[in-house]
Amino acid sequence: MADEELDKGTDAAATQDEAQKAWDKPDTQADDDATETTESDDTAADQKDADEAGQKESDDEDxxxxxxxxxxxxxxxxxxxxxxxxxxxxxxxxxxxxxxxxxxxxxxTKANPSWFVPLFCFLMILGLAWAVVYYLTSKYPIPGIGAWNLLIAFCIVMVGFIMTMWWR
Known part of the structure; x- marks a missing residue:
């Protein structure tokens, strides 16, 4: 009696494996193999679909x-x-x-003041403009300090970027 139940269990598992293999095959092979499927393959696939539907049923009750x-x-x-x-x-x-x-x-949550975002955007744009003006003229915005203008531009941009870390 126990051997018969074991054989039935292994037969059911084998048919489920065959159904899964048929499902995993590309469409061209699945079409060729469709004529070869047995009723046990269909019932195993139907049982699998019913099990999945039973699981979803509890989730989709609402x-x-x-x-x-x-x-x-x-x-x-x-x-x-x-x-x-x-x-x-x-x-x-x-x-x-x-x-x-x-x-x-x-x-x-805490909100920033309304001036916070415009200020850091302005600082980043100002630093970029400062660097562009220096590269185009090579002596302005502050004449006489030379390449230190790039350091000033970099610092202004970095202050703007650092302010973004406190933005809420």
């Missing part, structure tokens, strides 16, 4: 709700939980958890 009910639930402030189906209760609970999480995240 998807069979009408969208108008979900929208009404989300837009309503006070809802009677006793009159809701279990699926709608789960949707309402998830929405409440997500709203709470978003509110906590917003409370924890």
């Amino acid at each position: 998807l069979d709700l009408p969208m108008d009910k979900i929208e009404a639930l989300l837009s309503a402030d006070n809802t009677d939980k006793k009159s809701m189906s279990p699926q709608l209760r789960r949707v309402a609970q998830r929405q409440a958890e997500n709203s709470k999480r978003v509110e906590e995240t917003i409370k924890g």
